[in-house]
Amino acid sequence: MxxxxxxxxxxxxxxxxxxxxxxxxxxxxxxxxxxxxxxxxxxxxxxxxxxxxxxxxxxxxxxxxxxxxxxxxxxxxxxxxxYRQADPETTGEAQQFVPAMPVPAGETDENVDDDGNVFCKTAFQGDGKTVCLREYLRADGTPFLFDEFPTDADGKKTGRILTLVDRRGNIAGRWKTAADFxxxxxxxxxxxxxxxxxxxxxxxxxxxxxxxxxxxxxxxxxxxxxxxxxxxxxxxxxxxxxxxxxxxxxxxxxxxxxxxxxxxxxxxxxxxxxxxxxVSNPKERAKTMPGFEQRAPQRGVLLGRLAPQKNLQQAIRVMAKVRESLPGATLDIYGKGPDEDELRTLIGSLGLEETVHLRGHIPHAADQFDVARFSLLTSRNEGQPLALMESQGRGCPPVSYAIRYGPRDIIEDGISGYLVDAGDTESAAARIVELCTDDDGAARMSRGAWDRAERFGKKAIVDRWLDTIGAVWGQRSRRTEIRDMRMQVEEIAWLHPGTLEVTAHIGWKQKTGPALERDVAVDFMVVPRSAGAAIRLPAAKVESSGGSIVATARIDPATMATDVDDDQEFLDVFCRVVGGDVAAMFRVGFPPAALTLPFVTTEQALSLRTDARP
Amino acid sequence: MDKIGTFTLEKVVLNKMGELAVIGTVDFGSRLSRLLRPKYELGIRRRGEQSTRWVPAQITEATVGRFSIRATVDASGGDEPAGYSDVYFRRAGEAAENAQRVHFPVGGRDWSAYPTKFGNVSFKRGIV
Missing domain, CATH: 3.40.50.2000 (Glycogen Phosphorylase B;)
Incomplete structure (x- = not known):
C-alpha cells in the first residue's frame, strides 16, 4: 500500500x-x-x-x-x-435519579473490587432469580450507574433502563440498552x-x-x-x-x-x-539469523495444539514416508491437546517412536526453530498460522500444506519454504528429505525464509495499519450508509424449462454517501451445489431510482455451465448486489405468492403443479 | 370456420402477485381470421378430471401471419387443491376435444428449473 x-x-x-x-x-x-x-x-x-x-x-x-x-x-x-472514577457531567437542570420501580426487599448479590469495596449490587425479583436491578458503586459506596429491568403488573419485563448519575445522584445520562451506554x-x-x-x-x-x-x-x-x-x-x-x-x-x-x-x-x-x-498479524523475526551450522541436519519441529484442526495425524504420516528414505529423520511436536492419546497410538502403530516425539507444552518452544532444519504444518485450516511466520523469522524453512488461510501468503514456494497440496504426504515427505539432504539448498532456503520474514516485522505491520487507517479516513466522506436492503423477485419467466429470465427489485434506505443506485452492480450467481466455482451473470438495470433498482438477467445453464463438473447435479441461484462499500447476497426464490409453478412433461408439454397451501 | 392455427409458446411468466401468464403466438389460418380477430382461450384441466377451466386469451399484437397471445391464470392457489394440471389452447367455442395441448419445448437443454423445499430457485440436470 x-x-x-x-x-x-x-x-x-x-x-x-x-x-x-x-x-x-x-x-x-x-x-x-x-x-x-x-x-x-x-x-x-x-x-x-x-x-x-x-x-x-x-x-x-x-x-x-x-x-x-x-x-x-x-x-x-x-x-x-x-465512570466509577470519573464524576460524569450533568447538563441542564439537575434531575435526581428515581428508580423505575421499587426494589423488592430480599437478598442481594455483591461483587467486590480488588480492594474489597463493593462494585456491583444485584437485586432480584421475588423469585430470587430474575434480576431487577444492578447498582454499580464507586469505591466510596456512592452509586454511579443503575441498570434496571422494570416489570409490569404481571411481572413481565418491560425493557431495560441504564442511568448514569453523578456523586450527588443527579442523572448524567440514560439509555435503553447497555450497548448505547x-x-x-x-x-x-x-x-x-x-x-x-x-x-x-x-x-x-x-x-x-x-x-x-x-x-x-x-x-x-x-x-x-x-x-x-x-x-x-x-x-x-x-x-x-x-x-x-x-x-x-x-x-x-x-x-x-x-x-x-x-x-x-x-x-x-x-x-x-x-x-x-x-493487514497481516505482526511477527518480528530474529534480530540476527540463527546460524545454519547449529541446525540438526535431519530434525524438524512442529508447534501446535494437539487438536483436530491441526491435523497432526497427517504430519505423522508424512514422517512415516520420510523415514523410508531417511531413517534418522525426526520431528518434535510441541503442544498439548485432546488428540494426544490418539496421536501416540498412531505413532506406535506406525513404528515411529524414534521418529516423531510429542514433547508437550514447553515455554519458549519457538526457540526450537533456531536449531531445526525444517518445520511442518499440516493443519486443515488456519486464520494465519503464526507458527509458519515464527519458523521463517528464525530461518527455519517450513514445509506446509497449502491450506486456507496463510501458507500461500507467507511462503513463496521454493524460496522461503515449500507448499504442497493438502493431503499430499508423498510430496511433503520429498520436500523434507530434500531439505535434510541438500545442505546448500537448505542453507539458501533458510536465508530466504529469514529475509522474507521482514515484511511481518513490527515496523512493517504498523506502517501497513497506518496506511489502512489513512485510506479508511480518506474515503469516509464517500461512505455509503444504508439500512434494510431487501431483494424481491418481481417476475420469473421460463423461456424453456431450463432457461429463466429473472427480474428482481432491490430496495434499501440510504442515510449518507453517493446515491448507491448509480454505483451498484447486480449479478446473479449460479453456484454448483457441492463443488466448483460460481458462475457470475451480470444483470441489466432496467429501472433505477432513489433507494431502488430493478435488474434482470437470463439464466441458461445449458449455455453457461460448461465449466460445471459432470458430477454436479444441482445449481443454486443467488442475487448479489455490490457497489461502493456495500455488498449483499440474497438467495433467489420463486415469488412467495405463487403456489402454482410450470413444469415440462416427458412429452415436452406444459403442465402446472399446485402445492398445498402452507 | 377457419382452422384454429398453431399455438407456439414463447414463455411462461410468474409475477410477485402470483399471476401466471402464458405467452405465445398463434398463426392464423386465413386473412379472414385476421379481420375477424377470433377469440382464443387457455384451458387448465386438472389431472383425473374431465372438466376444463377456460380463461380468455388476449391478442396483444397482430403481425404478418401471427397473433401474439397472452392468457393469465391465478397461480396463488385460490381454492385449488394441490395437484397437477395440463394446459390446453383453443379458439373460443371450439369443442374441448379439439383443443391443443400446449407444448413446452426443451430445446436441447439438459437443466430444468425447480423450486427447492424452501421455495428457492435451483436447477437440476435433466427434465424434472
Missing part, C-alpha cells in the same frame, strides 16, 4: 475487545501486542477498550506486564471503571477528535458496529476463516461468530483480513467493496 494517505496527526486510536480473560488466546494477544507496537514503532498511544462490567484491571495489568504481554504505557479502559462512552473518549477504533472480538463488534460519528472510523479484524470449519469458500456456511459482521459489512469503514487469499475468497463470493483491506 505505497503512496498511501496518512491519518490525521491528532487522531486517537483504540483497540476494542469485549473483555480480557485470565487465560486468553491469540486474538486478545494480538490486540494487546498491536497496542504495544503502535507505541513502540510509531509513538501512538492506543488504549485497549473493553466493555465487560469490571471494577478495574489493575491486578491483571500487573500480571500482563510481568509476563511481557503489554508494555508499561499500554492502558486498558472500560466504561464501568471509567458503551457507545456514549466511546464518543466521550473520542472527544470530538478524529478517532480510529480497531475491533478484534466479534462480541465487541456488536457494540462498535452501530456507532455512527462523522469523525470516528471503525475497523474490524477477522482473525479466523470466514467459512466454518475450513469449508468451501464459495458455498461453505459462514462461521457463526462472523455472520453478523459479514452480513453487514456496510457498518464498517474497514474490514481487515489477515491474508490476501482470504480477502480474495471473500471478494469472489460476496463482491469487492471499497472497505476491504489486508
Amino acid at each position: 505505497s503512496g498511501a494517505q496518512h491519518p490525521p496527526t491528532d487522531m486517537r486510536y483504540f483497540m476494542a475487545l469485549w473483555g480480557i480473560a485470565d487465560e486468553f488466546g491469540g486474538m486478545t494477544t494480538m490486540s494487546l501486542y498491536r497496542a504495544c507496537i503502535f507505541l513502540e514503532e510509531a509513538g501512538i498511544v492506543a488504549p485497549i477498550l473493553t466493555f465487560e462490567p469490571r471494577a478495574g484491571y489493575e491486578r491483571q495489568i500487573e500480571t500482563l506486564r510481568a509476563h511481557g504481554k503489554i508494555t508499561t504505557d499500554v492502558t486498558v479502559l472500560n466504561p464501568f471503571t471509567y 458503551y457507545r456514549h462512552w466511546m464518543v466521550e473518549l473520542a472527544g470530538g477528535q478524529p478517532t480510529a477504533i480497531i475491533v478484534d472480538s466479534a462480541f465487541a463488534s456488536k457494540v462498535v458496529a452501530p456507532l455512527r460519528e462523522a469523525d470516528i472510523v471503525k475497523l474490524m479484524v477477522l482473525h479466523n476463516a470466514h467459512v466454518a470449519s475450513g469449508g468451501d469458500p464459495v458455498r461453505g456456511k459462514i462461521a457463526a461468530g462472523q455472520q453478523p459482521i459479514l452480513t453487514s459489512i456496510n457498518d464498517w469503514d474497514g474490514i481487515v483480513f489477515l491474508t490476501d487469499e482470504q480477502r480474495h475468497d471473500y471478494e469472489a463470493r460476496f463482491g469487492r467493496t471499497s472497505n476491504l483491506f489486508t
